[in-house]
Amino acid sequence: MEEVRLHPSVEAFEKLARSGGLKLLEEVASKLSRCYSLYRGDPKYARVFRVQATVLKAIREYLDARGFVELLPPILGPATDPGIRGAGRVSVEFYGARYKLMSSAILYKQMMADVLGRIYFVSPNVRLERPESALTGRHLAEFFQVDVEIRGASYH
Structure with missing residues (x-):
C-alpha cells in the first residue's frame, strides 16, 4: 500500500485544530459550508456580483482606452510568483x-x-494560506486581481 503524505498546510491545520479543539473545527466547517450556499436566493449577493461586474467593466474600459491589451493569464505553468511569502503552492503532475x-x-x-x-x-x-492566516478573514485562498504592466515603466 502506498503511503499518503499530507501537504504541510494540512499538517499545520491539524496541529492548530488539536490546540483549538472542537470549537475551532466547527468554526472552520461552518465557514467552508457557507461559502457558496450563501449566494443562493439572496438578493444581497446578486447586488454584490453586479457591483463586481460593473467595476470590472469600468477597469477594462479605462485600460482599453489607454492602449492596454487584455490577455488571458495562464492557470497552470512551470513557474509562478517567486516572491510569494508564507502561503503554500498547489502543484500537479501533468504529462x-x-x-x-x-x-x-x-x-x-x-x-x-x-x-x-x-x-x-x-x-x-x-x-x-497557513491555517492561522486563513482564519483571520484577511487572507483568501482564491481571489482575482487586476495585473497591469507597461514595458520599461519605472516607479521613480
Whole structure:
C-alpha cells in the first residue's frame, strides 16, 4: 500500500485544530459550508456580483482606452510568483512534468509586456494560506486581481 503524505498546510491545520479543539473545527466547517450556499436566493449577493461586474467593466474600459491589451493569464505553468511569502503552492503532475497553479501571473505579465508594451490580466490566483492566516478573514485562498504592466515603466 502506498503511503499518503499530507501537504504541510494540512499538517499545520491539524496541529492548530488539536490546540483549538472542537470549537475551532466547527468554526472552520461552518465557514467552508457557507461559502457558496450563501449566494443562493439572496438578493444581497446578486447586488454584490453586479457591483463586481460593473467595476470590472469600468477597469477594462479605462485600460482599453489607454492602449492596454487584455490577455488571458495562464492557470497552470512551470513557474509562478517567486516572491510569494508564507502561503503554500498547489502543484500537479501533468504529462510527466510538475506544474503550479498560479498564485500570481507576474512572470508571464512581464514577458507579455515585452511583446505588446501595455498589457493587463484579470487573473485568478490560488494561495494555500497557513491555517492561522486563513482564519483571520484577511487572507483568501482564491481571489482575482487586476495585473497591469507597461514595458520599461519605472516607479521613480
